[in-house]
Amino acid sequence: MGRTKAKLQNGQPALGGWIMIGHPSVAELLAGEGFDWLAVDMEHTSTTVRTFHELSLAVKGSAVDLLVRLPGHDPQITKLVLDSGADGIIVPAVNTPEQAREAVAMAKFPPHGHRGASLCRATDFGRNFRDYYRNHNENVLVVCMLEHIDAVNNVDAILAVPGIDATFIGPYDLSASMGLPGQTDHPDVLEAQQTLLAACKRHGVPAGIHVVPVGGDEVSRRIGEGFRFIACGIDTEFLLFAARHMLQEVMDTSEVRD
Ligand code: 3PY
Ligand code: MG
Numbered sequence: 001m002g003r004t005k006a007k008l009q010n011g012q013p014a015l016g017g018w019i020m021i022g023h024p025s026v027a028e029l030l031a032g033e034g035f036d037w038l039a040v041d042m043e044h045t046s047t048t049v050r051t052f053h054e055l056s057l058a059v060k061g062s063a064v065d066l067l068v069r070l071p072g073h074d075p076q077i078t079k080l081v082l083d084s085g086a087d088g089i090i091v092p093a094v095n096t097p098e099q100a101r102e103a104v105a106m107a108k109f110p111p112h113g114h115r116g117a118s119l120c121r122a123t124d125f126g127r128n129f130r131d132y133y134r135n136h137n138e139n140v141l142v143v144c145m146l147e148h149i150d151a152v153n154n155v156d157a158i159l160a161v162p163g164i165d166a167t168f169i170g171p172y173d174l175s176a177s178m179g180l181p182g183q184t185d186h187p188d189v190l191e192a193q194q195t196l197l198a199a200c201k202r203h204g205v206p207a208g209i210h211v212v213p214v215g216g217d218e219v220s221r222r223i224g225e226g227f228r229f230i231a232c233g234i235d236t237e238f239l240l241f242a243a244r245h246m247l248q249e250v251m252d253t254s255e256v257r258d
Pocket of ligand 2: 172
């Protein structure tokens with residue numbers, strides 16, 4: 001079992017990095033910073049399964065768990081990324097218990113699911129087939145994103161589905177589904193987040209959230225609230241933040257300013 005799942009089962013926070021720039025160096029660099037997990041975003045990027053495979057090679061040997069935020073609910077893509085070496089999946093927009101059941105099933109081998117078996121890279125090309133197969137259903141991390149007002153309304157039924165290792169709030173989609181696109185701090189959106197958090201606590205399922213802006217304070221605050229599966233920023237946000245602040249500093253202090 002990877003460190004993320006172990007931490008979540010112990011009630012500890014598991015902190016992640018988020019990769020939109022699908023380059024192996026980004027994965028290698030972030031893996032060296034001590035995150036528990038990294039998510040490779042295949043929902044909102046041009047990252048392909050082949051690219052994911054290359055990122056997986058870049059973190060080989062590190063302790064980080066490499067997850068994929070899937071583009072949707074497609075069992076074929078799920079199979080390909082798990083075969084390529086993903087330690088788990090983050091499934092976007094799980095709005096109903098049926099979708100939650102499918103999220104779990106597509107990640108697991110029979111009898112708990114319907115992932116196909118093969119002599120893929122994840123099994124060390126067959127050399128580790130038996131152990132991999134035997135342990136996979138317990139090891140794989142299944143994260144369901146709760147990021148729609150329908151998920152808020154269905155949250156108890158969704159969380160009753162066995163096999164969900166963590167949930168993960170997408171603040172942007174949640175706000176958009178409430179007619180408040182991008183207003184992630186709107187009181188109604190914050191209230192919906194708290195409804196989701198409270199339901200996770202009631203059901204004993206670790207709650208997660210994406211803290212998008214760069215800021216350790218906000219991550220600490222979310223941990224204090226009880227969130228456990230937390231994405232800290234985005235690689236692109238780190239770049240934007242550092243570039244903007246550095247240039248601003250120069251502008252504020254030198255004659256570059258016009
Ligand atoms: C959202 O905010 O909708 C997300 O999916 C963040 O990952
Ligand atoms: Mg989203």
